[in-house]
Amino acid sequence: xxxxxxxxxxRALTALLLCSLxxxxxxxxxxxxxxTVEQGDKLxxxxxxxxxxxxxxxxxxxxxxxxxxxxxxxxLLVEYSQASGLYLNDIETAVREFMDAAPEGNxxxxxxxxxxxxxxxxxxxxxxxxxASYGGLGQPFWGEVNTYDAVxxxxxxxxxxxxxxxxxxxGSGLNTLSSHTLSDVQKKIExxxxxVFVLGAGSLLRGQYDPYLGAGARMELTQAEAFLNMLAKxxxxxxxxxxxxxxxxxxxxxxxxxxxxxxxxxxxSRVRPDNKFHRLKLEAFEISDxxxxxxxxxxxxxxxxx
Amino acid sequence: MNRNQILAVLLSELLAFSVPGPxxxxxxxxxxxxxxVYEPLxxxxxxPYWELFELAPGLEFSHSQIxxxxxxxxxxxxxxxxxxxxxxxxxxxxxxxxxDSLKAKTGRLNDDERKQMHCQIQNLRALESQSRVLxxxxxxxxxxxxxxxxELIEKWPEDLKRIKAEIxxxxxxxxxxxxxxxxxxxxxxxxxxxxxxxxxxxVRQMKMAGLMPPEVENPAVRKYVTSLAQRxxxxxxxxxxxxxxxxxxxxxxxxxxxxxxxxxxxxxxxxVDNESQLAGVLAHEIAHVTGRHGNKLMKRATVASIIxxxxxxxxxxxxxxxxxLGTYYALQYGFYGLGLVLSLDMLGVSRExxxxxxxxxxxxxxxxxxxxxxxxxFFDKMATREGYVNGLSWFRTHPPFYERMVQSKxxxxxxxxxxxxxxxxxxxxxxxxxxxxxxxxxxxxEKERPSLLxxxxxxxAPQKIEYKxxxxxxxxxxxxxxxxxxxx
Numbered sequence: 128x129x130x131x132x133x134x135x136x137x138r139a140l141t142a143l144l145l146c147s148l149x150x151x152x153x154x155x156x157x158x159x160x161x162x163t164v165e166q167g168d169k170l171x172x173x174x175x176x177x178x179x180x181x182x183x184x185x186x187x188x189x190x191x192x193x194x195x196x197x198x199x200x201x202x203l204l205v206e207y208s209q210a211s212g213l214y215l216n217d218i219e220t221a222v223r224e225f226m227d228a229a230p231e232g233n234x235x236x237x238x239x240x241x242x243x244x245x246x247x248x249x250x251x252x253x254x255x256x257x258x259a260s261y262g263g264l265g266q267p268f269w270g271e272v273n274t275y276d277a278v279x280x281x282x283x284x285x286x287x288x289x290x291x292x293x294x295x296x297x298g299s300g301l302n303t304l305s306s307h308t309l310s311d312v313q314k315k316i317e318x319x320x321x322x323v324f325v326l327g328a329g330s331l332l333r334g335q336y337d338p339y340l341g342a343g344a345r346m347e348l349t350q351a352e353a354f355l356n357m358l359a360k361x362x363x364x365x366x367x368x369x370x371x372x373x374x375x376x377x378x379x380x381x382x383x384x385x386x387x388x389x390x391x392x393x394x395x396s397r398v399r400p401d402n403k404f405h406r407l408k409l410e411a412f413e414i415s416d417x418x419x420x421x422x423x424x425x426x427x428x429x430x431x432x433x
Numbered sequence: 434m435n436r437n438q439i440l441a442v443l444l445s446e447l448l449a450f451s452v453p454g455p456x457x458x459x460x461x462x463x464x465x466x467x468x469x470v471y472e473p474l475x476x477x478x479x480x481p482y483w484e485l486f487e488l489a490p491g492l493e494f495s496h497s498q499i500x501x502x503x504x505x506x507x508x509x510x511x512x513x514x515x516x517x518x519x520x521x522x523x524x525x526x527x528x529x530x531x532x533d534s535l536k537a538k539t540g541r542l543n544d545d546e547r548k549q550m551h552c553q554i555q556n557l558r559a560l561e562s563q564s565r566v567l568x569x570x571x572x573x574x575x576x577x578x579x580x581x582x583x584e585l586i587e588k589w590p591e592d593l594k595r596i597k598a599e600i601x602x603x604x605x606x607x608x609x610x611x612x613x614x615x616x617x618x619x620x621x622x623x624x625x626x627x628x629x630x631x632x633x634x635x636v637r638q639m640k641m642a643g644l645m646p647p648e649v650e651n652p653a654v655r656k657y658v659t660s661l662a663q664r665x666x667x668x669x670x671x672x673x674x675x676x677x678x679x680x681x682x683x684x685x686x687x688x689x690x691x692x693x694x695x696x697x698x699x700x701x702x703x704x705v706d707n708e709s710q711l712a713g714v715l716a717h718e719i720a721h722v723t724g725r726h727g728n729k730l731m732k733r734a735t736v737a738s739i740i741x742x743x744x745x746x747x748x749x750x751x752x753x754x755x756x757x758l759g760t761y762y763a764l765q766y767g768f769y770g771l772g773l774v775l776s777l778d779m780l781g782v783s784r785e786x787x788x789x790x791x792x793x794x795x796x797x798x799x800x801x802x803x804x805x806x807x808x809x810x811f812f813d814k815m816a817t818r819e820g821y822v823n824g825l826s827w828f829r830t831h832p833p834f835y836e837r838m839v840q841s842k843x844x845x846x847x848x849x850x851x852x853x854x855x856x857x858x859x860x861x862x863x864x865x866x867x868x869x870x871x872x873x874x875x876x877x878x879e880k881e882r883p884s885l886l887x888x889x890x891x892x893x894a895p896q897k898i899e900y901k902x903x904x905x906x907x908x909x910x911x912x913x914x915x916x917x918x919x920x921x
Contacts, residue, residue: 200883231643236885243532250883255643284885306536 160392161195161291161322162363162426163385164411170388171422174411181394182408190394196291199233199386200250203257204281206298206328208241209270214299217328219261220372221297224379225326226258230387237261240277241269242304274298274351275305275312278358282312282319292321293386296358299329300351309354316361317404317431322389324382325355325366326375334370363427385425400432465501470494474502477586478579479905482813482838483806485582489589499587503580510576513910517568524561528554552892559895567898567909575906578816581835592839596846605847610792613848616670616800621793622725625672625692631727632692649679649699651871657864658697661708662715666693668801669716670723670793681875685815689718691727699875702868705811708861709854712801713808717794724793726786788840795844804854805845812838 160181164171176192205222207215229235234250237257248260278296285292316323333340333348340348352368359366365385367378398405406429411422466474474494477485494502535542535550542550599605606612612619639645649655659677666675673693685700695718705711721727791808799805816834888895900909 202885226643234883238885246885249886253643253646255639258642259644281885284887287887287890288883290883304536 157393158396158430159193159196159291159320160190160363160394160407160409160426161389162392162409162424163388164390164422164424166422170384171411172388174390174413178411178413179392180410180412181392182410183394183396184398184405185408186397188394188397190392193391193393195389195391197232198252199291199293200236200285200288201229201233201293201295202236202238202281202285203295203297204277205237205239205261206241206272206274206277207239207264207267208272209267210241210272210301210303211267211299211328214329214332215267217331217369217372217375218297220375221326221328221369221379222261223258224375225295225297225382226254228376228379228383229254230383238277238281239264240273241267242271242273244277244280271303272299272301273305274300274302274354275307275309277305279305279307279312279315282315282321285321286319291391292319293364294321294323294362295382296323296325296355297328298355299348300325300327300353300355301329301347302351302354312354313357313361314431316358317429321362322364322427323358323362324364324385325359325368326378326382327352327355327366327368330368330370331372361428363425365425396430396432398430398432402431404431405429465505466498470498471502474498474586478502478582480582481810482582482585482816483810485585486589486809486842489586490593492586492590494586496587499583503583506576506579506583509910510573513572513576513906514568516910517564517572521561521564521568524557524564528557528561531557548889548891551889555889555892556895560898563898567900571900572906572909575909577834579906581816581838584835585838588835589839592843593846596843600847608847610789610796611847613796613800616668616796619670621670621723624728625723625725628691628722628725628728629673629693632690632694635690636694646680646682646698649681649871651867653867654702654864654871655679657860657867658702661712662695662697662719665712665716665797665801666719669719669797671719673722675719675722681871683875687714687718689721689727691722691725693722695719695722699868699871702864703872704814706814707807707857709798709804709807709856710811710814711807711861712798712803712855713794713805713811716797716801716803717790717808719797720790720793721786724786724789726790787837791837791841792844795841796848799845799848799851799854802851802853802855804856805848807856809838809841809845812841 164174176190179190179192181188181190203222203225205218207218211218226235231254232252233254234252235248235254235257236246236250237248237260238244238246247264248256251257278294281294285294329348337345352366355368356366358364365382367374367381369375369378392409396405407427409424409426411424413420413422473492477488477492480488531550531553535547535554538546596605610619610621636645655677658679662675662677671693675693675695677695677697679702680696680698682698683700683703684698685704687695687697687701689695695715697715701714702711705714795805795808798808898909
């Protein structure tokens, strides 16, 4: 190849690269981040922009504090299988307590799952429809508990919707024959902007029978709990595992309180859609008498840009 | 016919029968009737009920011809239902095959392949569910409609003669609640005022449970409906104040709580064609209050049966989508909708109450000055449409539809003649114009409503089986055996 030709090719490639770099956006559009600020058991409200620092992949990112979107889109994803028979009472209590605590004015939907996901009530503002519907479900037909598939499919549906999305998972976390893997679900929750809260079922029973459980069963239950914890932690929510019936009321109220105390940050992300996970860090603090007091922040761990 | 032609015919027959999940209804024999009987009878069965009341006495079909047509309709229904059940099963099998394949291949699929399978699953789900709804609801409803009309053609001429004889002899005045000139002064069931507390409690519970739909805010619509209901109330046997609420839901219904709490849904206002139709429905609801049917129901129904019914209806609400909230609460609290979809027959109480409300409602509409035929005409309209929409049929409830139609018509004929009965008014048309704004706004809000049922992005729209409520059933199961539906 002649030298001139090589130079031409080099120039053409350079031009192409420059063009593509110029065309590449410096930001990937506005991102909305929901979080709560806590100190011990207390939710902290009333903070302003100067009380926060946001980092994306370790780099500080400019942001602004915004009004949380309203109304919320809240989906209850409820395990409803023959296999849940022993703790179906927990599940029912969790659904009832949450809907009792849930404020009017939001969009609510109900999805149940055993073998596959079933949308029982599409988004409605008449929250009573959720309990009326749940009350009419009848006996569960299938014995499978395909939790991974159900969570994956629900997140996929929520992904298509704009606005402030909340997924309330009510179930044991056990998984039988899902076609999606744990890793699939993990990637999905990293990619979808929904906050997940969990009202775990079966903990009461587990407490009673724990001494009699074999190593395999104990491991399975531990994995189930870890899965639910992962969903909440990745998305900036919280998992509750009530160990007595009346604790569901407290857990449901805690979820509602967190939703009511959520802050919203808007920022321009600068990372590329490389299908990799990009870590976020949000600091919340208060300066008082020249002393910095840090708060704990419940926020999603990061984003997977798809 | 040469050898090739014979072969072609055989091959085409073979192909036609080997298509999986066919709609190919077997070609029905023309009911064993000559075309000059079969054709006009079929045409008559496609006419509205109210028109048949006029036409039937002039039709001359023999008992055996009617019986032959009845058997033909029954056979056609079975064939049509069977073909759509088969279709649903075939779609279901194909759905499970694709799902199993997705499960088996899930780790090896790239995004495009996965999307393609998701689209396929979505389409099959839609087709399976449409076929099932048609087989279980729409087709039986359509054929039951035809059979009810056949019954009308068969029995109405004799019934009419009897009615005329009763009028001539004065026996009609002796019927129950025949003292129509004393409406407002007669005592149907004492103690309406005792029901007010129950009604208030029911409203409170509905609100607390978050099940009370939003109200229509348009003052013109509210004012019109309230004033029309009050007008009818004043010309009825009502002894309690009437509280009218217009709910902003697309359901075609109205229902009353004990004690005079009347709820009218937006869908009803949209569905009625004129003031006499709306007046007929409101009068029917008011009759449930004056008859204290809610109170009687609560006395007769055991708690267990109400709970059982509530669960049943909740299941219907689930499967039927926008099904009847009013129905659910009717069962909880003992108030009534139009009686269109209520399966209170399980409690053995709906028959007499619905017939009584039909009779009294017709009287109240007439007494207010409205054409009582409006109720019949609306009933007629809903027979095909509502039965399909709600996935439940009037025909599966008691009293049978024919009986309700005939009893209402009978009562209309018994009523003393009145000149200048109102069919429509400018106020009704103005309300309709205002309602258009309410509907447009509701539809706009509906568009903004988020949905988990949105189709998978990037997939072609799921196939549809082309059948609208009220369409002739031949659209689905043509007698030639060919279907016009697109969603095979």
